[in-house]
Amino acid sequence: MKIHEFQTKQLMRSRGLPLCRGVAIGENDPVEETIGQLGSLNFYAVKAQIHSGGRGKGVFTNGVGSGVQLARSATAAAKIARGMLGNYLVTRQTGEGGQIVRRVYVEEGIAVKREIYLAILLDRSIGKLVAMASADGGVDIESAVEFGGKKIFREVIHSPSGIYPYQARRMAMAIGLQEDDLREKFVDLLGKLFTFYWESDASLVEINPLAQTSDGQLVILDGKSIHDDNGLFRQGTLRAMRDCDEEDEREVRASKYGLNYIALPGNIACLTNGAGLAMATMDLLHANGLEPANFLDLGDSTGEDTVTEAFKILCGDIRSRCLLINVFGGAMRGDVVAKGMLRAIDGNPYPFPIVVRMEGAYAAEGLEILKNSIPHSIAVKNMENIPRKIKNIFAKK
Amino acid sequence: MAILIDCNTNVLVHGISGRAAAFHLPYCEAYGTKVVAGVRPGKGGQHYDNRIPIYDTVREAVVQHRIHASLILVPAPCAADSILEAIEGEIPLIICISEGVPTRDMLLVRERLKNSSSLLLGPNCSGIITPGQAKLGIMPNYIHLPGRVGVVSRSGTLTFETVWQLTSRGIGQSTCVGIGGDPVHGLSQLDVIKMFEKDPQTSAMIMVGEIGGEEEEEAAEFIHHYGKKPVAAYIAGVTAPEGKRMGHAGAIIAGKKSGAIHKIRTLEKHGIAVARDPSRIAEALLEICGSQCLRGNH
Numbered sequence: 270m271k272i273h274e275f276q277t278k279q280l281m282r283s284r285g286l287p288l289c290r291g292v293a294i295g296e297n298d299p300v301e302e303t304i305g306q307l308g309s310l311n312f313y314a315v316k317a318q319i320h321s322g323g324r325g326k327g328v329f330t331n332g333v334g335s336g337v338q339l340a341r342s343a344t345a346a347a348k349i350a351r352g353m354l355g356n357y358l359v360t361r362q363t364g365e366g367g368q369i370v371r372r373v374y375v376e377e378g379i380a381v382k383r384e385i386y387l388a389i390l391l392d393r394s395i396g397k398l399v400a401m402a403s404a405d406g407g408v409d410i411e412s413a414v415e416f417g418g419k420k421i422f423r424e425v426i427h428s429p430s431g432i433y434p435y436q437a438r439r440m441a442m443a444i445g446l447q448e449d450d451l452r453e454k455f456v457d458l459l460g461k462l463f464t465f466y467w468e469s470d471a472s473l474v475e476i477n478p479l480a481q482t483s484d485g486q487l488v489i490l491d492g493k494s495i496h497d498d499n500g501l502f503r504q505g506t507l508r509a510m511r512d513c514d515e516e517d518e519r520e521v522r523a524s525k526y527g528l529n530y531i532a533l534p535g536n537i538a539c540l541t542n543g544a545g546l547a548m549a550t551m552d553l554l555h556a557n558g559l560e561p562a563n564f565l566d567l568g569d570s571t572g573e574d575t576v577t578e579a580f581k582i583l584c585g586d587i588r589s590r591c592l593l594i595n596v597f598g599g600a601m602r603g604d605v606v607a608k609g610m611l612r613a614i615d616g617n618p619y620p621f622p623i624v625v626r627m628e629g630a631y632a633a634e635g636l637e638i639l640k641n642s643i644p645h646s647i648a649v650k651n652m653e654n655i656p657r658k659i660k661n662i663f664a665k666k
Numbered sequence: 667m668a669i670l671i672d673c674n675t676n677v678l679v680h681g682i683s684g685r686a687a688a689f690h691l692p693y694c695e696a697y698g699t700k701v702v703a704g705v706r707p708g709k710g711g712q713h714y715d716n717r718i719p720i721y722d723t724v725r726e727a728v729v730q731h732r733i734h735a736s737l738i739l740v741p742a743p744c745a746a747d748s749i750l751e752a753i754e755g756e757i758p759l760i761i762c763i764s765e766g767v768p769t770r771d772m773l774l775v776r777e778r779l780k781n782s783s784s785l786l787l788g789p790n791c792s793g794i795i796t797p798g799q800a801k802l803g804i805m806p807n808y809i810h811l812p813g814r815v816g817v818v819s820r821s822g823t824l825t826f827e828t829v830w831q832l833t834s835r836g837i838g839q840s841t842c843v844g845i846g847g848d849p850v851h852g853l854s855q856l857d858v859i860k861m862f863e864k865d866p867q868t869s870a871m872i873m874v875g876e877i878g879g880e881e882e883e884e885a886a887e888f889i890h891h892y893g894k895k896p897v898a899a900y901i902a903g904v905t906a907p908e909g910k911r912m913g914h915a916g917a918i919i920a921g922k923k924s925g926a927i928h929k930i931r932t933l934e935k936h937g938i939a940v941a942r943d944p945s946r947i948a949e950a951l952l953e954i955c956g957s958q959c960l961r962g963n964h
Contacts, residue, residue: 362909391769391849391850393849393850393878393879393880393916394879394880394881394884396772396773396776396850397773397776398773427777428770428773428774428776428777429773429774429777467770470768470769470770472769497768497769497770497915498911498915499742499766499767499768499769499915500768500769500770502743503743503768529911529912529913531907531910531912533905533907541823542823543821543822543823543824543913544821544847544876544912544913544914544917545819545820545821545822545823545824545825545847545874545876545902545913545914546821546823546824546826546827547823547912547913548824548876548877548902548903548905548906548912548913548917549824549827549900549902549944550944551905551906552902552903552904552905552926552944553943553944553945555904555905556904556942556943561905564906564910564912564913566912566913568765568913597806597823597826597827597830598806599792599804599805599806599822599823599826600686600689600690600804628806628809628826628827628830629806629809629823629826630806651834651945652827652944652945653943653945653946655945
């Protein structure tokens, strides 16, 4: 689960990590008054809050500039904030239409001497967490890593004890924080950052940049965190931070029923079980010049309700012109899929062709139910016959 | 035997009185699996189906029985704890089916596994089956056929699909292993491939992978340098959008290297026959080694 920058910072602050003072302003909040809470400052940073990277380089469609701007007065900061709120910000991750900005974060601006990159994340190849740091912060670190331009230093973390002080010291030296005072500040910061990562079931914590100020402080300027969906059951504070406005409405609805649904640009609705088979079905359609309208994994649930809900979500997709059911029953049984579908259809017949491929647990029973109750459903025996059948249907129309 | 399990494997089921066990255990037993005991805290002294003794703890179960494998069918929030308890009980093979185990819990499990004598499959996996002998998992029984092809996969249903393609063509399997779809898990593609390489009953292998991580590449490198048996593969997720979690917690494209195309190219470079079409995974293996060497039981 992604959360906003101001939420990440709120969590970081509660763990004693060094941050600038800031206030979040929603669309209905009084802008001037809220900024006034910061007192009179020399610099203000105004930052659009959306779940998307590249805000600093992003551009608002209404012409108010980028997603991160500096101001020299509270009045100027308020003007920028008003320009951002309720408008669309386009970044490299949002797509052409952009994402509406419902909240901005206004922070004290500080004089920065040097910018550092710092992150904690999972290295899957070794099954351990790693801390990564670079003396060249502030840049697009992903592309820097890809092109091998910047020097990145890594320390492997042995869970759950966390990063040892000697590792943090080694990292501090490597990125040019030699002075005793700064180095120890870094050691303290990295220790706290790991605690934050661990205790909040994070899957990524990234600080880019971490600022070294002219008066010898380390301050987190931009903080980002992503949290493990599987750990949310024990993270009440985080659960309350979920911002469904930032997610696809159908994906939110699906997730409430334990379904994994992702909207795609095509016109063939897919009802599949298991992540692997769901992906393979998408790939099969694509390889044959057909385009799936979605990824859907019925998940580990075994109930009719889940299928009913899944089918309703698929029916709500106005672009789809055909429904493909590809179910290989294991935990999810074929007859349960068929019954769940019938319940969803009840009284509202599905107007488009239905192609069904079922194998595995209770597949014969499932096929029988569909044949009797939805006469226009077309059964295919093997996966390889699916594309031809759909092409035939499209050709006839 | 094939690898990891056979008809003599004694099984301990964690969460034996739960919903998942109620659904899957009858099929496991019908397949010949020897379930000798169960664990369910608070139900010690009772019996599953009036036959199989239930214990409060793994420690009590291992005192009373010789256990070769643990099958974990508990809810995800308690799954890591069950794995840790099985490791402490020195159970040689632990299979965790539960889906949705937090990565943080698995990081702790990985640290504990390192200095233990246990092997772990999963979590979030479909389990393992040695056709004709034993099944510790959630796969449909009828799709399997005893034979000589080893199958290893990160996905449950896609393993069923692969196995069914083999069986439909009269080609049997030695053992089919689901390693699970989570980013931090037990045995890797490479670990299982190495076991198949050593197993005299396995003459060829199919590796089913997907986007995310670098396990398939790691296995391919080994196959290229040390592998003596033919390997076919399939990688799911060519059309997966970047940055989206495709059902499995571990199926996410993060950077160019974890995408399907990069994986496919790497595998092909190492001499593995990669099926581009998921309905022709068995065909890909047949094309490189012919049906003759793949048929027959031994």
